[in-house]
Amino acid sequence: MPDDNLSAILYKTGDLRLENRPIPEPQDDQVQIRMAAVGICGSDVHYLVKGSIGDFVVKAPMILGHEAAGVVSKVGKNVTNLKVGDRVAIEPGVPCRYCDFCKTGRYNLCKTIFFCATPPDDGNLSRYYCHAADFCFKLPDHVSLEEGALLEPLSVGVQACRRAGVTLGSTVLICGAGPIGLVNLFVAKSMGAAVVIMTDIAENRLTKAKELGANFTVQIQPGQTAEDTAKVIEETLGQSPDITIECSGAESSIKLAILATRSGGVVTLVGLGPPEVKVPIVNAATREVDIRGVFRYANCYDAALALVASGKADVKKLITHNYKLEETLEAFETSRTGAGGAIKVMIHC
Structure with missing residues (x-):
């Protein structure tokens, strides 16, 4: 020792x-x-x-x-x-x-x-x-x-999916396929999400996302607008997602999260970027898209441990x-x- x-x-x-x-x-x-x-x-x-x-x-x-x-x-x-x-x-x-x-x-x-x-x-x-x-x-x-x-990042996923209201049959968009995006994939699937689609700029991360159970992936191309990406997501799914979990913190990705989520849906912000960002807030307000924050986690470690111990994550x-x-x-x-x-x-x- x-x-x-x-x-x-x-x-x-x-x-x-x-x-x-x-x-x-x-x-x-x-x-x-x-x-x-x-x-x-x-x-x-x-x-x-x-x-x-x-x-x-x-x-x-x-x-x-x-x-x-x-x-x-x-x-x-x-x-x-x-x-x-x-x-x-x-x-x-x-x-x-x-x-x-x-x-x-x-x-x-x-x-x-x-x-x-x-x-x-x-x-x-x-x-x-x-x-x-x-x-x-x-x-x-x-x-x-x-x-x-790894229960620590997984607990962030538990907190985010609980805050987002992921449940049986949910269609979920996860923006960002880094470690936090991927733990949200594990948790969303275990909480009953029927379909999970993930975005990222890096092809290797999207390959990992597919390997870990993402139903669809969309690679963000240089110069591609949030509006264009939202259309690609809707065309890929045949509908807009009920819930978006934003894990990158990038302004463009937060904008995408709002525009891509169906009216009456929920956007949960997990990734932290600049202290102030410009987002289409009127679009969210007039379509009753709820925007929820996530700060770390509370009472999530037991659930995270159960997910790992059971083999679900x-x-x-x-x-x-x-x-x-x-x-x-x-x-x-x-x-x-x-x-x-x-x-x-x-x-x-």
């Missing part, structure tokens, strides 16, 4: 370093975890490249990583739900548990939530990490630690690249550039 705590620390834009930090000791309600698998999320890359996401700005050195799983190595004195040796997935957001949002079950909106690798909170791309025991989920023996790490197929913790800088470069058709890059701690 390693006795160092090698950690991936972002100092500022473009400055990611591997350094040793002290091994943390668990508080009374926490467990210490020997980290095993940490996926690189688009937000990790965004902090590295841009130094901020919206109002969240990197002002002090911060450990990256929040798609994570590991093995319990110590338990705090109040912990009864876990023991040393348990393999756990880590839900990275720990709310206050006291405010109205927490009390009503929408704890993702808690104003004082601790969230791994969101400034100023450290993440868990390190050898050892301590976390609230009630936000750690014990993995069944047949679920791997890599799959446990084969998230292992998202992993295209594997690196050791010592190779973190190389791993981030692969994720940033998409080299070698990268979809999900996994770091083994």
Whole structure:
């Protein structure tokens, strides 16, 4: 068992370093975890490249990583739900548990939530990490630690599809076939969507989407207008989708989401791009297209784990690249550039 705590620390834009930090000791309600698998999320890359996401700005050195799983190595004195040796997935957001949002079950909106690798909170791309025991989920023996790490993006899909109202027989358009688009494909299908059509600019991602169960794919061509793409989608389906889940954050794609969705339908915005975008809001209003936001997730990890454990969501197929913790800088470069058709890059701690 390693006795160092090698950690991936972002100092500022473009400055990611591997350094040793002290091994943390668990508080009374926490467990210490020997980290095993940490996926690189688009937000990790965004902090590295841009130094901020919206109002969240990197002002002090911060450990990256929040798609994570590991093995319990110590338990705090109040912990009864876990023991040393348990393999756990880590839900990275720990709310206050006291405010109205927490009390009503929408704890993702808690104003004082601790969230791994969101400034100023450290993440868990390190050898050892301590976390609230009630936000750690014990993995069944047949679920791997890599799959446990991928419960985090899968939970985003659960939240998005719940917010969108996906149900038996739904026709769903998913804009963007990156990791978040693909987990939404898994969840939409498992919730009863009859048809899922996916768009992207990259052919390799659409090939992966077909492999994972998308009924149709549409590759966005350079210079193609949102109006034209909406027509292609309608012609392909023979109708307009009831629900659109927008996972790219690109202004053109949000516009497409609104124009392509049938009147009376729902657009759910998952991807985060610029803070302000120009969209056809009057078109949405006059056709009663509901626009709903998604921020992380709440009470979704149990469902995500059930999807993986039952085989309904084969998230292992998202992993295209594997690196050791010592190779973190190389791993981030692969994720940033998409080299070698990268979809999900996994770091083994």
